[in-house]
Amino acid sequence: MRKAIIAGNWKMNKTPAEAAALVNELKPLVADASCDVVVCVPAVDFAAVKEAAAGSNIHLGAQNVHWAASGAFTGELSADMLVAAGVEYVVIGHSERRQYFGETDATVNKRVQAAVAAGLKVILCVGELKEEREAGYTDALVEYQTLIALTGLTNEQVAEVIVAYEPVWAIGTGLTATDEQANETIGVIRKALARKYGQDIADKVRIQYGGSMNPKNVKGLMAQPEIDGGLIGGASLKAPDFSLVVNYDK
Numbered sequence: 001m002r003k004a005i006i007a008g009n010w011k012m013n014k015t016p017a018e019a020a021a022l023v024n025e026l027k028p029l030v031a032d033a034s035c036d037v038v039v040c041v042p043a044v045d046f047a048a049v050k051e052a053a054a055g056s057n058i059h060l061g062a063q064n065v066h067w068a069a070s071g072a073f074t075g076e077l078s079a080d081m082l083v084a085a086g087v088e089y090v091v092i093g094h095s096e097r098r099q100y101f102g103e104t105d106a107t108v109n110k111r112v113q114a115a116v117a118a119g120l121k122v123i124l125c126v127g128e129l130k131e132e133r134e135a136g137y138t139d140a141l142v143e144y145q146t147l148i149a150l151t152g153l154t155n156e157q158v159a160e161v162i163v164a165y166e167p168v169w170a171i172g173t174g175l176t177a178t179d180e181q182a183n184e185t186i187g188v189i190r191k192a193l194a195r196k197y198g199q200d201i202a203d204k205v206r207i208q209y210g211g212s213m214n215p216k217n218v219k220g221l222m223a224q225p226e227i228d229g230g231l232i233g234g235a236s237l238k239a240p241d242f243s244l245v246v247n248y249d250k
């Protein structure tokens with residue numbers, strides 16, 4: 001049995017004061033969650049969230065990481081810096097990074113390797129564009145994105161990675177993949193993992209759905225056998241909404 005994991009991706013939202021207020025509001029609402037609860041926040045909020053979340057079941061995540069240990073990479077953060085700031089999880093390869101910041105499968109792989117080496121838990125994002133789904137390339141694309149990103153990891157390291165299947169056409173659009181579409185594509189990812197790493201490893205990897213997941217659609221999505229959690233954008237920015245998603249089984 002895989003433990004479900006619900007993670008908020010705040011994207012570029014919340015000042016430190018707002019971040020602390022959100023976590024303080026969230027803490028009692030998610031205290032009895034049966035899933036892992038994570039918030040992936042802007043780097044300027046790490047300290048505020050760490051302090052506000054102390055002693056709670058809310059875990060701190062980042063939204064990106066660089067592959068180098070240090071050096072001339074203006075604006076970037078190393079895996080060791082994240083660890084030192086108390087970060088446990090890191091989102092890598094989000095479609096917004098791929099679309100707007102030139103992230104490629106090769107750089108995603110380098111970031112994954114660095115994060116895993118530093119002991120961070122990776123949330124690896126994959127997913128197709130609308131045109132790619134319409135052209136029938138979804139399965140090939142998500143398999144390729146997933147396997148390339150994991151290159152260089154041991155089987156044991158792969159088992160610890162969390163994959164987030166986020167169809168790009170469903171992000172921030174209010175359009176959600178149907179429960180069946182999400183389950184089917186996540187099943188394709190798991191089969192690809194099984195072919196490459198063996199069924200035992202594939203059965204351990206937690207695969208989330210992301211893309212307009214919210215209190216209304218969470219139950220249906222989470223009832224699907226392949227879906228092990230969610231990566232939540234818009235609905236993670238308000239404590240009542242995010243807590244309803246986290247408590248999908250209550």
Ligand code: 13P
Nearest residue numbers: 009171172211212233234
């Ligand atoms: P929305 O939930 O706002 O569609 O965002 C999904 C997402 O990109 C999470 O990483």
